Amino acid sequence: MFTTAEDNQPSVMIQVYQGEREFARDNKSLGNFELTGLMPAPRGVPQIEVTFDIDANGIVHVNAKDMATGKEQSMTVTGGSALGKDEINNMVKEAEAHAEEDRKRREAVDTRNEAEALVFRTEKLLKDNADKIGEDTRTPVEESIKELKTALEGEDVEAIKAGMEKLNTTSAAMGQAMYAAAQAQSAQEQQAASAESGAGSAQDDDVVDAEIVDDENDKGDKK
Numbered sequence: 001m002f003t004t005a006e007d008n009q010p011s012v013m014i015q016v017y018q019g020e021r022e023f024a025r026d027n028k029s030l031g032n033f034e035l036t037g038l039m040p041a042p043r044g045v046p047q048i049e050v051t052f053d054i055d056a057n058g059i060v061h062v063n064a065k066d067m068a069t070g071k072e073q074s075m076t077v078t079g080g081s082a083l084g085k086d087e088i089n090n091m092v093k094e095a096e097a098h099a100e101e102d103r104k105r106r107e108a109v110d111t112r113n114e115a116e117a118l119v120f121r122t123e124k125l126l127k128d129n130a131d132k133i134g135e136d137t138r139t140p141v142e143e144s145i146k147e148l149k150t151a152l153e154g155e156d157v158e159a160i161k162a163g164m165e166k167l168n169t170t171s172a173a174m175g176q177a178m179y180a181a182a183q184a185q186s187a188q189e190q191q192a193a194s195a196e197s198g199a200g201s202a203q204d205d206d207v208v209d210a211e212i213v214d215d216e217n218d219k220g221d222k223k
Contacts, residue, residue, distance in 0.1 A: 002048040002064075004038065011036040012048055014064045016077065020095035022102035027091070035064045035073040043120075108157050115152055115160050119145055122171050129178065137177045140170045 004012060012035050019027025038046055047067040054060050060077035095102070122145060126138065148163035 002050055004041070004043050004046050007043050008040040009043065009046075010038055010040075012038065012046075012064070014050060014062065014073075014075075016060075016062050016075065020091050021098065022106050026098075026102075028087075030060070030077045031075055033062075033064070033073055033075040035066060035071065037069060037071045038066055039068050041068075044117075108155070111157050111160055111164075112152065115148055115164050118164055118167055119148055119152075122167060125171075125174075132178055132181065133174065134177070137174050141167070141174050144170045 002012060002014075013032055014035060015024065015032040016030045017024050017027040018030055021027050035048065049065045049067055051063050051065075052060060053063075061074065062077065063072060063074040065072045122141065126133065126141065144163070144167040148160070148167050151159040151163040
């Protein structure tokens with residue numbers, strides 16, 4: 001399942017590769033196509049299903065479908081575009097020879113992606129709850145975001161991991177503060193409601209039942 005990298009992204013480019021390496025650039029490009037008409041949505045929300053099918057003639061059919069709108073786009077890779085047996089064998093050997101290198105590169109990319117996503121989520125949380133987060137809680141989080149962004153400008157994976165850990169810690173403290181504030185507000189509202197209910201009951205207790213006397217009946221009895 002694929003998704004978007006930017007808010008309100010109107011389309012996605014599907015690139016098709018053949019090979020055994022971890023990264024696309026180390027494999028052979030077979031072609032690409034664009035799926036357009038995506039509904040406006042925050043990044044990471046759209047769900048793009050990409051499927052591959054190889055028929056009896058060795059022809060590869062690639063299809064991309066937007067799960068929200070149902071829009072589809074596809075491409076076909078003919079036998080002439082694919083790799084031969086010898087090329088495939090060479091690619092397998094090359095992948096084995098660079099397995100450790102590719103693993104480290106993959107770890108670095110995954111760490112960077114996680115860090116960027118963490119920054120995005122935290123900044124959005126700060127923006128959406130600006131009126132609920134105090135300055136003493138906000139400041140440590142903003143400082144952690146700044147430090148992580150600085151780490152992301154470099155290539156030191158350990159520095160990025162350290163920045164993520166610090167931001168996760170300050171974000172957790174912010175979350176606890178927000179929940180505590182929400183619970184305190186809820187308790188105050190309940191106390192206010194109870195006080196109003198009690199005041200209403202007290203007023204009811206002060207009411208005295210009155211007896212209605214019919215003067216005409218009283219006069220008749222006296223005769």
